[in-house]
Structure formats: C-alpha cells, structure tokens
Amino acid sequence: MATKIINKTVTELSLRITRCFFVPSKAIQTNAALFQERSETSITNVEEQLLPTIRPPLPIIYSRKLAFPPKFKAVRQAWVSNMDTVEEEKLGLIDLHPEVFAERPRVDIIHENVRWQQLYRHVSYANTKVRYEVRGGGRKPRPQKGSGRSRHGSIRSPIWRGGGIVHGPRSPTPYFYMLSFNARLNGLRSTLSAKLAQDDLHIVDSLDIPTDDPSYLEKLVEERGWGPAVLFVDDNDIMPLNITAASDVHGHYNLMPVYGLNVHSMLKHHTLVLTLAAVERIEERLLFHLNRNDAAEAGRKHRLDSL
Amino acid sequence: MVSTLGMALRYRPLTGVSSKVSKANALFNPEWTTVRFRYHADKVAKGPVPRRHGYEEKLFQGGLLPRTAFPDRALPIPTYKPKNSWNEKRALFGQNDYIDILGPSNEISQKPLHPTQLLYHVPPWLRGVQGNEYQVLLRRRKFVQKKGYALGHPTKWATLNTRIKKLYRYLNHKTKSPFWKDA
Numbered sequence: 001m002a003t004k005i006i007n008k009t010v011t012e013l014s015l016r017i018t019r020c021f022f023v024p025s026k027a028i029q030t031n032a033a034l035f036q037e038r039s040e041t042s043i044t045n046v047e048e049q050l051l052p053t054i055r056p057p058l059p060i061i062y063s064r065k066l067a068f069p070p071k072f073k074a075v076r077q078a079w080v081s082n083m084d085t086v087e088e089e090k091l092g093l094i095d096l097h098p099e100v101f102a103e104r105p106r107v108d109i110i111h112e113n114v115r116w117q118q119l120y121r122h123v124s125y126a127n128t129k130v131r132y133e134v135r136g137g138g139r140k141p142r143p144q145k146g147s148g149r150s151r152h153g154s155i156r157s158p159i160w161r162g163g164g165i166v167h168g169p170r171s172p173t174p175y176f177y178m179l180s181f182n183a184r185l186n187g188l189r190s191t192l193s194a195k196l197a198q199d200d201l202h203i204v205d206s207l208d209i210p211t212d213d214p215s216y217l218e219k220l221v222e223e224r225g226w227g228p229a230v231l232f233v234d235d236n237d238i239m240p241l242n243i244t245a246a247s248d249v250h251g252h253y254n255l256m257p258v259y260g261l262n263v264h265s266m267l268k269h270h271t272l273v274l275t276l277a278a279v280e281r282i283e284e285r286l287l288f289h290l291n292r293n294d295a296a297e298a299g300r301k302h303r304l305d306s307l
Numbered sequence: 308m309v310s311t312l313g314m315a316l317r318y319r320p321l322t323g324v325s326s327k328v329s330k331a332n333a334l335f336n337p338e339w340t341t342v343r344f345r346y347h348a349d350k351v352a353k354g355p356v357p358r359r360h361g362y363e364e365k366l367f368q369g370g371l372l373p374r375t376a377f378p379d380r381a382l383p384i385p386t387y388k389p390k391n392s393w394n395e396k397r398a399l400f401g402q403n404d405y406i407d408i409l410g411p412s413n414e415i416s417q418k419p420l421h422p423t424q425l426l427y428h429v430p431p432w433l434r435g436v437q438g439n440e441y442q443v444l445l446r447r448r449k450f451v452q453k454k455g456y457a458l459g460h461p462t463k464w465a466t467l468n469t470r471i472k473k474l475y476r477y478l479n480h481k482t483k484s485p486f487w488k489d490a
Contacts (some may be wrong), residue, residue, distance in 0.1 A: 117401040170440045251393025259410040264401035
C-alpha cells in the first residue's frame with residue numbers, strides 16, 4: 001500500500017533527479033525556536049482525540065523578503081493558514097510579489113496555454129489505406145472495350161466501394177507545437193493572478209496533517225469553503241505520508257510539486273493551496289526568468305534533437 | 308370518349324334541345340357562361356392544405372409504437388457509465404508541462420529539462436516532431452532503419468518506402484511549393 005501511495009505523487013522525474021531545491025530559511029522570518037516539536041508518526045485511530053496543537057503567540061510568520069523588489073506595482077499580501085486543525089487559524093501575513101501574483105490576467109494567453117497543453121502531446125493514430133495498400137486490386141477487372149460497362153483499372157480505386165481513400169488520415173499525425181517561452185511564462189503569471197484575485201489561492205505553512213483519515217481532509221476543505229477540487233502544491237515532490245494517504249482516496253484532492261504546476265491543472269481544480277516553500281520557489285523561478293539577462297537564449301525556438 | 312368536336316361545327320337550334328348539353332356545345336354557347344364556384348381560400352379556411360403530396364414521412368409522427376417479441380424486457384441498450392473526470396490521468400493532466408520554466412535551470416547539480424523529454428507515451432522518433440506526413444515518414448525511416456525494421460517487418464518497410472516515393476513525386480510534381488504563396 002505504501003508503494004501505491006508513493007507512486008501517485010512521485011513522478012518518474014523525481015526518481016531520476018534529486019530533491020528539487022532547498023528553501024533558504026532566512027527568506028522567511030519565523031519564530032522557529034518557539035515551535036513545539038510534534039511527532040511525525042500518524043494517528044490511524046480516528047476515535048482517539050487529536051493532540052492539541054500548542055502554538056506560540058501569533059503571528060508566527062510576519063515578514064518575507066521579496067527578490068527583485070517591485071518598483072511600480074503595490075505589493076500584495078496574503079494570509080498564511082495552518083493544516084493542523086479543521087478550523088482555519090491564520091498564522092501570519094506575507095507579502096506576494098505583484099509581478100507574479102498581481103499581473104493583469106490575460107484570458108487569451110490562458111486559453112492559448114490550455115490549448116497548447118491539450119494539443120502538443122496529442123498524436124492521432126487514425127489511418128486509412130490508400131489504393132495501393134488495400135488488399136487486392138492488381139488486375140484490370142474487365143477488358144477496356146467490348147463489355148458495354150464502364151472502364152476500370154483496379155477494384156481498389158477510390159471510386160469503388162471498398163477501395164482506397166485518397167486524402168484520408170495517415171497515422172501517426174503529430175499535433176506538436178511549442179508555445180513561446182514568454183507566452184507560457186505569462187500564462188502561469190496570469191493564472192496565478194486570477195486565482196489570487198478570485199480568492200481561490202490559499203497559502204499554508206506546510207502540508208503536515210495530524211491523521212491520514214480522508215474525512216479529516218474532507219471536513220477541513222468543507223469548513224474553509226475551499227471548493228470541491230483542491231490542488232495542493234509543495235516544493236518537494238515527496239509529500240508527507242498523512243496527506244498522501246488521505247488524498248489518495250479522493251480523485252479531486254491532488255498533490256503536486258512546484259515543477260509540475262501548470263495552467264490546465266490550476267484551472268481544473270477550483271482551489272489552489274500553496275505551501276510557503278512552494279510560494280518561495282514559484283516566485284524565485286518566475287522572477288528569475290523575468291529578470292534574466294540571457295532571455296533571448298531561453299526564448300529561442302526549440303530545435304529538434306538539440307537535447 | 309368519342310370526340311364530338313366535329314359535331315360542334317354544326318348549328319344546333321336553341322329550342323327543342325334536350326336538357327343535357329353536349330360536349331360540343333360546352334365549347335362555346337352564348338346562352339351560358341362558366342362561373343367560378345370553388346375558391347382556394349375556402350379550402351384553406353377549412354384547414355391546413357396538405358403539401359408534398361406523395362411524400363412519406365419517415366419520422367415517428369404519433370400512434371402505436373412498434374412492439375417487440377418480448378413484452379417484459381426493455382430493448383438492448385448499452386449501460387451508460389459516466390466518465391470519471393478525476394481518475395489519475397485526467398486529474399493530473401498537464402503536469403510537468405512547464406518543467407523548463409518551473410524546474411531546474413542551469414544549476415550545477417541538475418540539467419534543465421524540456422517538456423519534449425517527458426513525452427513518454429509518444430513513439431521516440433515522434434517526440435517533439437512537427438511536420439507533414441512526408442517529413443514524419445522520412446524521420447521514421449531514419450530511426451527505424453537502424454533497428455532492423457526491414458528484417459522484422461518487411462511488408463511495412465516496403466509500404467513505408469513506397470509511400471515516401473509516392474509522396475515525393477506527388478509533392479514535387481503535382482503540388483506547388485509552399486513558398487509560392489510568399490513569392
């Protein structure tokens with residue numbers, strides 16, 4: 001059972017590459033020393049009372065340093081909640097970079113991104129046989145003249161029933177194309193901004209939940225009004241055991257690492273829940289690409305067999 | 308009916324004639340004239356005038372439904388099973404498509420990745436390929452040649468080569484070059 005759960009969240013990619021990143025703890029100011037250490041083992045018996053979470057005085061998280069400080073846009077702020085209890089407890093308020101989370105949402109770019117995601121991996125295997133591929137049809141059915149009937153050269157010509165198809169589908173037909181780097185970058189920014197603006201984006205400190213009972217997650221989501229489908233995004237691709245087990249039952253609660261985030265998934269799931277680490281990583285990546293000085297190289301058209 | 312046209316040319320006296328007027332007199336008789344007594348408007352007023360005379364409507368207009376030989380059972384129809392929108396494939400569709408943006412870029416420990424490298428369910432020679440049938444077939448031939456395709460699949464190898472030849476001839480002799488529209 002353990003392997004089955006792990007396979008759900010750990011992609012092939014993660015088996016090949018090591019941990020994606022390490023969050024520098026200096027970026028987030030926390031009263032870490034005041035945290036009470038809690039045991040990592042899960043409590044499977046639901047009837048047992050949950051350990052009361054003892055917290056230091058709030059706010060725990062109260063500031064965050066933004067890379068590439070914004071010059072022309074106001075900084076956005078968001079609450080940081082917890083996952084320890086069903087009821088929401090706001091642990092603090094953090095700043096979000098407006099270039100990532102407050103970009104004017106471009107619906108046309110979002111549409112382009114979704115269309116690209118749906119099409120670029122699509123291969124049509126529909127196939128029809130041409131006249132010389134259809135079995136038979138090598139002999140002239142009847143002499144050219146004399147029979148009084150129409151003249152034909154082959155019983156598999158396209159005008160015959162059972163004959164070849166002239167301009168039909170030819171397998172395999174790829175529908176691959178690459179959307180430009182900046183279109184995809186702006187798609188991510190637009191979608192994240194739209195999610196924040198529509199109150200569908202929530203930030204939590206971490207994905208550690210006290211039990212692996214699926215009903216805990218259901219109650220939590222119901223209590224907070226977090227939409228039927230929730231996408232939990234963390235920086236690491238190996239998620240805590242409890243939330244993995246709890247979300248395994250439901251198909252509409254999904255866990256994803258930051259490198260797996262995409263426009264289609266963000267739109268498919270009603271609510272997007274990011275951990276602090278995920279927010280750090282997303283901002284770092286997007287701002288890096290927005291402010292790099294070799295952007296021309298990144299934005300270059302992808303050449304086949306160049307990797 | 309025997310034509311009485313010839314008889315019409317003969318003069319008939321007005322008196323002493325029987326009440327039945329012959330067909331010949333019906334052609335022209337100054338004593339009487341035809342009067343319209345049937346109007347299309349009256350027919351329309353009675354009810355809708357049928358159109359498409361002779362046309363047989365194939366769709367069910369009402370009345371008894373056809374009956375089957377087995378009155379107790381319903382007609383066979385496949386059971387409807389709604390698709391699961393949240394199975395693993397559909398729920399995580401699109402994951403890792405932005406790996407070149409959100410994944411590692413030129414870090415020392417990890418190489419940057421491109422979404423074309425993650426197309427595991429696409430044939431290896433077709434990953435990241437954009438082209439028409441001719442271009443796709445040429446690439447397939449290049450890849451497949453090395454793996455002894457000619458020995459393992461002789462008919463398909465022959466079909467592949469034939470198709471390439473035919474497409475070459477068609478595209479180069481029968482169609483205009485794609486650059487013509489820019490000229």
